[in-house]
Every structure is written in C-alpha cells, then in structure tokens.
Amino acid sequence: MSEEASVVIRPIQxxxxxDWLLLWKQYQKCYNRxxxxxxxxxxxxxxxxxEVKMWAAFAINTTTNKPIGMVTYLHHFTTWNLDGKIFLHDLFVQEDQRVKGVGRKLMEFVYDASDRMDVPFVYWTTDDFNHRAQLLYTKVGKKTSKVLYERGGYGIFS
Amino acid sequence: MSEEASVVIRPIQxxxxxDWLLLWKQYQKCYNRxxxxxxxxxxxxxxxxxEVKMWAAFAINTTTNKPIGMVTYLHHFTTWNLDGKIFLHDLFVQEDQRVKGVGRKLMEFVYDASDRMDVPFVYWTTDDFNHRAQLLYTKVGKKTSKVLYERGGYGIFS
Amino acid sequence: MSEEASVVIRPIQxxxxxDWLLLWKQYQKCYNRxxxxxxxxxxxxxxxxxEVKMWAAFAINTTTNKPIGMVTYLHHFTTWNLDGKIFLHDLFVQEDQRVKGVGRKLMEFVYDASDRMDVPFVYWTTDDFNHRAQLLYTKVGKKTSKVLYERGGYGIFS
Amino acid sequence: MSEEASVVIRPIQxxxxxDWLLLWKQYQKCYNRxxxxxxxxxxxxxxxxxEVKMWAAFAINTTTNKPIGMVTYLHHFTTWNLDGKIFLHDLFVQEDQRVKGVGRKLMEFVYDASDRMDVPFVYWTTDDFNHRAQLLYTKVGKKTSKVLYERGGYGIFS
Structure with missing residues (x-):
C-alpha cells in the first residue's frame, strides 16, 4: 500500500x-525489436x-523521482460516432516494478484524460499469449470478440 | 468473370x-444496430x-449504375513509425451481390490508396465468429495474434 | 434439394x-500429413x-454408390458426468462434393448415434483458421471458450 | 524452495x-457449479x-499430510495413432497454496505416468480467459490452433 502511494502519474514534458528514450528502449526489448x-x-x-492528438504520461516513483513506467494514447475518428475514440497504444512498467498497481494507475490516467476530453471510448490490444497483461486487462476492461487482421508483407502489427 | 468486370470502385462524392445513407442502413442491420x-x-x-483523414469509396454496378458496396478507411498516427497507418473501418457488400469479388475489390482499392499516400500499413478487425468475412481476409491479409480490449461500460466496440 | 436426397449416411462395414483407405488418404492431404x-x-x-468404443460412417452417393465423405467418433469417460461423452474426431467430404449439406448430414448421424447410446454430449475441434468448416459448425453446434494445449515435443495435436 | 520440497504427488488410493470429496467441492466452486x-x-x-483407464493423483503437503491439490487424467483412442492419448482432465490447487509450483508438479506427474504407459501425448483445455492457468501452461505445454465446439443444448462443455 505504501508502495502504491509512492507512484504518481503525470504527462510527459x-x-x-x-528518460523517455531510456524507457522506450526497455519497452522495445519486450517485443524483441x-x-x-x-x-x-x-x-x-x-x-x-x-496539433497532434497523441499523448504520453510517465509513472514516477516519488522516492527516486525517476520514471518507472509509461503509457501512450492517441485520438482518431470513427465512422460510428462523432467524437472518435482513444487508442491506448503502449503500456510499459519496468520489470522489477510490476505487480504493484502501476499499470492500473497508468490506464486509469488515460481513462481520466479521455473523460476530460469527452471521448470516453478507450481501447487497446495485446498479444493473445500475453497472459500477465491480460490479468490486469480483465479487471479494468472488457475483451471484445474482435480479431485483428493486417495487410501482409508490411511487417508485424504495431 | 463478366460479373466481376461490371463492378468499379470509386471514391464517395x-x-x-x-445512396450513402441507404447503404449505411443496410450495413447497420448486419450488426443489429x-x-x-x-x-x-x-x-x-x-x-x-x-482536413479530416477519413475516406470512403463505393462499389458501383456499372450496369445499373448503383452502389452495391462500400468501404471506409482513416489514417492515424502510431508511436512505432512516423507515417502512421490506415485503419480499414467498414466493409459492406449487399447480401445478394456477394461471392463475386466485390469485397476483395474494395479492399484492394484501400491498399492502392494507402500506397499512393505512402502509408502502406493497413489493418482492420472483424468478429471472430464472422467466418464468411474471414474467408476473404485470409486471402488478402494476415491474422495477427492480437486481442482487442475496450473500456467497459461504454457500449460495444465499433 | 435432389442432390441432398441422393446422399445417405451409413456405418462403416x-x-x-x-474405400476407407482411399478416403483417408484424401483426408490426410487437407492436413498436409x-x-x-x-x-x-x-x-x-x-x-x-x-470392444472398442470408436466408430465411423460413410456418406454414400446413392447414384454412384460410392463414398464421398466420412465421419469418425469415439466415446470416453469424463470426471464431470457418469455417461462420458462423444468426441467427433474426423469429418471429411470430398472437395467437389461440398456445400451440398453432406457435412451436416454426417454430423447429424453422430448426433443420432449419440442419442441412441444415451450419451448426447458431442464435441469436436477444428483449426481456428478453418473458416469454411466453422460456417457449418456455428449452425449445428456452439463454440466454447476453451483453448487447447498439448505437451510439447510430441508432434501436433491430432 | 523448501516449500516446494514439502509437496509430494501420489496416486489416489x-x-x-x-479428502477427494472435499477437494472436488472446492474445485467446483471455481466453475460456479x-x-x-x-x-x-x-x-x-x-x-x-x-478396468477403467481414468486416474487421479493428490498433491500432499508433507508437513500437514493433507492434500492441497489434485489432477485427473484419462486415456482414449484416436484415429491418428494406435496408442491413443492422455487427456489431462482436471487440475486444481487450493487457492492459498498457489504460485509455489504445485500445479506444475501435478502436470509433471501426469507426463511421467504417460511416459510409463508409452502414451506420451498429453493434452488439456482451459477457458481462454483463465490467464492465471495459462501462465503455467505456456511453460509446460504448447497452445494449439484448435477451437472447441460442442453440441448445443446439452449444458456447457466439461
């Protein structure tokens, strides 16, 4: 509990x-890219x-004052409603900082930001074999029945 | 073959x-919405x-000069490349006009448009139980390992 | 309709x-094995x-008197009920004989056999990318939420 | 480590x-049945x-001498090989005894038993939303591309 209290989420500045570059490099490793x-x-x-509707936030350990996680999200229009929706693109917490509620706090930060923009639809994807992530996602979201296809020959989906 | 030849894809104007409204109403019926x-x-x-990077095209039966199908697509940025990518949002062919290659032509129209924009990444989703659609998608695209989650309580994904 | 009428399902004898060997070889080709x-x-x-609770049936074209499809099924116990259940193991219809209701007739034959044995639970699997088969299965059965795992290093599931 | 050492797997007797009945009741609760x-x-x-090729084993806490988990498995024939295979039917570890390697030990017990029977093919299923179980299964097994269907109207798959 005291550990959870020591993390704060704030927008990238x-x-x-x-710090961004450092965290991003660690993040890429998870995908071997x-x-x-x-x-x-x-x-x-x-x-x-x-001008660009794309944002990021850091999870800051308030003791060390260092970022230990990040989230990115963006807005795009849809044909089914007029406000569009928010795609939560990347979510990353450093390996030794996990299972402390940091990922959930990052997601809730996006939910709050979406509410403030009056675009409360938020969605995201993960690999079907990423069970650790999905243990969190089943608590804060809802799995859809959608499968995702991409044009072949242009690299993996990202 | 002659049937395929009688269909042409062109941008909405x-x-x-x-015609758009008519087709959209038929499309909504597929999703009971x-x-x-x-x-x-x-x-x-x-x-x-x-100003809005969102587009649509009709499949026109050249004999009747009437639209028998449509596709919509949009551009959004990503954090993993600088060009962003194209989300193929809606694909619809009237029920009695199917299995004639119209759907494939609509998708290829989006591929061509994407190439011309230098944004060749195209992706789309469908319900995992929509096997008829997926018979086409396995021919023109690649199923990813991604599952799709959404924030609960804000209606189904669309 | 007259085409459907010309097919009859009967147990292997x-x-x-x-004929069995011939059909089985064609069946193996579908799995590249x-x-x-x-x-x-x-x-x-x-x-x-x-002594062995494993069975098979042929779909016979009554005009040519030749088998054009087959189904196999077996009984095994479960820990959740006392009657056990029926695993519908293989289903095959010759390529040029499809989309005529033969597959459905073969499945219904198994349903009837299961009912006669008082073991009406029937289940089966297919590859998630076999959309043609699943167009039939969604009509005669129900997809479960189960995923299937196997011990590694012993060849693919069969 | 000392905790793992204090668990032993042995056949039901x-x-x-x-004890079986007690554990089975706890197990049913996981499925709300x-x-x-x-x-x-x-x-x-x-x-x-x-006479029945169906077996079970207990995980015994050697300190308390009480069962804290169980596994069941059975043999059935297949049409694709002559030895048949082993279906690992149920796997259960008491909630407060988890994340200590007990589940893995139970699975390895089944692997060993299968090897001794010369029937090394072992398979099992789980709900696609059971991510906690799948964290183990991805380590000891391989997810197949199979989806599982069942005859409708006869209760959920079990």
Whole structure:
C-alpha cells in the first residue's frame, strides 16, 4: 500500500527526453525489436505538439523521482460516432516494478484524460499469449470478440 | 468473370449522400444496430472534408449504375513509425451481390490508396465468429495474434 | 434439394476397407500429413471391434454408390458426468462434393448415434483458421471458450 | 524452495474418499457449479477400477499430510495413432497454496505416468480467459490452433 502511494502519474514534458528514450528502449526489448532512435524522438515531439492528438504520461516513483513506467494514447475518428475514440497504444512498467498497481494507475490516467476530453471510448490490444497483461486487462476492461487482421508483407502489427 | 468486370470502385462524392445513407442502413442491420441519421450524414461530410483523414469509396454496378458496396478507411498516427497507418473501418457488400469479388475489390482499392499516400500499413478487425468475412481476409491479409480490449461500460466496440 | 436426397449416411462395414483407405488418404492431404497405411487400417478394424468404443460412417452417393465423405467418433469417460461423452474426431467430404449439406448430414448421424447410446454430449475441434468448416459448425453446434494445449515435443495435436 | 520440497504427488488410493470429496467441492466452486455427490464418488471409484483407464493423483503437503491439490487424467483412442492419448482432465490447487509450483508438479506427474504407459501425448483445455492457468501452461505445454465446439443444448462443455 505504501508502495502504491509512492507512484504518481503525470504527462510527459519537455525535459523528459532522455528518460523517455531510456524507457522506450526497455519497452522495445519486450517485443524483441529495435528501431532507430529518431522514431521514439520524433514520437516524443508529437506528444508535446498541440496539433497532434497523441499523448504520453510517465509513472514516477516519488522516492527516486525517476520514471518507472509509461503509457501512450492517441485520438482518431470513427465512422460510428462523432467524437472518435482513444487508442491506448503502449503500456510499459519496468520489470522489477510490476505487480504493484502501476499499470492500473497508468490506464486509469488515460481513462481520466479521455473523460476530460469527452471521448470516453478507450481501447487497446495485446498479444493473445500475453497472459500477465491480460490479468490486469480483465479487471479494468472488457475483451471484445474482435480479431485483428493486417495487410501482409508490411511487417508485424504495431 | 463478366460479373466481376461490371463492378468499379470509386471514391464517395458530394452527390452520393442519399445512396450513402441507404447503404449505411443496410450495413447497420448486419450488426443489429441503429443510430440516428445524423451520425452517418456527418461522417459522410468528413469523407469529403480535406482536413479530416477519413475516406470512403463505393462499389458501383456499372450496369445499373448503383452502389452495391462500400468501404471506409482513416489514417492515424502510431508511436512505432512516423507515417502512421490506415485503419480499414467498414466493409459492406449487399447480401445478394456477394461471392463475386466485390469485397476483395474494395479492399484492394484501400491498399492502392494507402500506397499512393505512402502509408502502406493497413489493418482492420472483424468478429471472430464472422467466418464468411474471414474467408476473404485470409486471402488478402494476415491474422495477427492480437486481442482487442475496450473500456467497459461504454457500449460495444465499433 | 435432389442432390441432398441422393446422399445417405451409413456405418462403416467390413467390405469398406479399400474405400476407407482411399478416403483417408484424401483426408490426410487437407492436413498436409502422411502416415503409414497400417494406422488407418488398424483404426478401421477398431471401428468394427465391439470392444472398442470408436466408430465411423460413410456418406454414400446413392447414384454412384460410392463414398464421398466420412465421419469418425469415439466415446470416453469424463470426471464431470457418469455417461462420458462423444468426441467427433474426423469429418471429411470430398472437395467437389461440398456445400451440398453432406457435412451436416454426417454430423447429424453422430448426433443420432449419440442419442441412441444415451450419451448426447458431442464435441469436436477444428483449426481456428478453418473458416469454411466453422460456417457449418456455428449452425449445428456452439463454440466454447476453451483453448487447447498439448505437451510439447510430441508432434501436433491430432 | 523448501516449500516446494514439502509437496509430494501420489496416486489416489482407497482411503482418500473423504479428502477427494472435499477437494472436488472446492474445485467446483471455481466453475460456479454444483453436482450431486454421487458423481465425484463414482468417478473416484473409476480411478481405482483397473478396468477403467481414468486416474487421479493428490498433491500432499508433507508437513500437514493433507492434500492441497489434485489432477485427473484419462486415456482414449484416436484415429491418428494406435496408442491413443492422455487427456489431462482436471487440475486444481487450493487457492492459498498457489504460485509455489504445485500445479506444475501435478502436470509433471501426469507426463511421467504417460511416459510409463508409452502414451506420451498429453493434452488439456482451459477457458481462454483463465490467464492465471495459462501462465503455467505456456511453460509446460504448447497452445494449439484448435477451437472447441460442442453440441448445443446439452449444458456447457466439461
């Protein structure tokens, strides 16, 4: 409980660039992927760009004042309602900081942000074999009956 | 073969409003849903709005000159690449016009449009129990290992 | 309709050995597998052995008097009821004989046999990507929420 | 480690009847089901009946000498090989005894028994939403691409 109390979620800000890159590299490892640094750096700039409806937040350990997790999300329109919806894109908590409620706090931060934008539809995906993530998702969300297809020959879905 | 030849895919245009509404109503029936007319009408306007990266196309029977199917798609950014990707949102072919390659033509129209935009990543979803659709999708795309979750209490995914 | 009327389902019998082997070889092709002939031949003997609760039936084209499909099924106990249940193991219809209701007739034959044995629980599996089969299964059965695991290193599930 | 060392797996025996019933009742609660006592009792007799190829084992806490988990398994023939295979039917560990390797030990007991019978094919199912179980299963087994159907109208799959 005291551990949960020591984590706070806040939006990414200008001075977070190096911490962002560090966390993103750890995140890529979970997917056994690497990308050139320019992608996470330009993505970082988009989070701060008021013209782009894409955002990120850090989970900060208030004792060390260091980020131990992150979440990203974006808005896009749909044809079925006028407000569009929020796609919760990435969720990451450092391995040794898990099972303490940090992931849930990051998701709830997105829920709150969505409510404030009056776009309360939030959705996300995960690999069907990622059971650890789904132990959380069954508590805060609802699995749909949807399967996801992608155009072949253009790399895996991301 | 001659039947396939008699179908052409073209972007939605200003004068299609009534046909659009008609087709959209038939489409909603597949999902046992109804929405007020203002949503498909405002969605229709977004397709034509150069500021909104959301588009639609009709499959036209060249004999009757009537639309017998439609597709919608939109662009959104991602955090994993800089170009973003295309979400193929809706695909519909009138019941008595199926199994003639119309659905495939509509998808290929989106692939071509994506290529022209230099955003060749295209993805879409369907219900896991929609086996008729998936007979097509396994031919033109690749099923991913992703499962899709949504925030509970805000209606079904759409 | 007249086509459906020309098919009859009947249990495998002693004189069917060669026809059985022929159909089984066609069936294996669907799974890109080959086995030595002794397995289908000994399996055939089990269908006729009153000591073994494993059975098979042919779909016979009454015009040509030739088998065009087959089904196999077996009984095993369970810990959740005393009667056990029926596993519908194999279902096969020759490629050019499909979409005529033969598969459904074969399944209904198993249902009837199960009822006569007072073991009306029937279940079966298929590959999640076999959408053609599932178009039938959603009509005659119910998809469960179960996933199937097997011990690794002993070949694929069969 | 010392905790793991204090658990031993052994076959069910004649004197286990009361303990069996107790554990089975706890197990049923996981599925929100109840059955009359005669089913688990007659099932228990089948485990000990040399004529029935159905077995069970207890996980015994060697400190308290009490069962804290159980596994059941049975043999049935298949049409694809001559030896048949082993269906691992039930797996249960008391809630407060989990995450200590007891489930894994129970599964390995079945693997060993299967090897001794020269029937090393072992398979089992679980609900696709049972992520806690699947965290174990991905370590000791392999998820297949199979979906499971059952005849409608005869109760849920069990």
């Amino acid at each position: 200008e001075t977070d660039k190096d 690497t990308m050139k640094e320019d992608i996470p750096l330009l993505t970082f700039e988009r989070f701060l760009d008021p | 200003e004068t299609d409003k009534d 109804t929405m007020k007319e203002d949503i498909p009408l405002l969605t229709f306007e977004r397709f034509l709005d150069p | 002693e004189t069917d050995k060669d 080959t086995m030595k002939e002794d397995i289908p031949l000994l399996t055939f003997e089990r269908f006729l052995d009153p | 004649e004197t286990d009847k009361d 109840t059955m009359k006592e005669d089913i688990p009792l007659l099932t228990f007799e089948r485990f000990l009946d040399p």
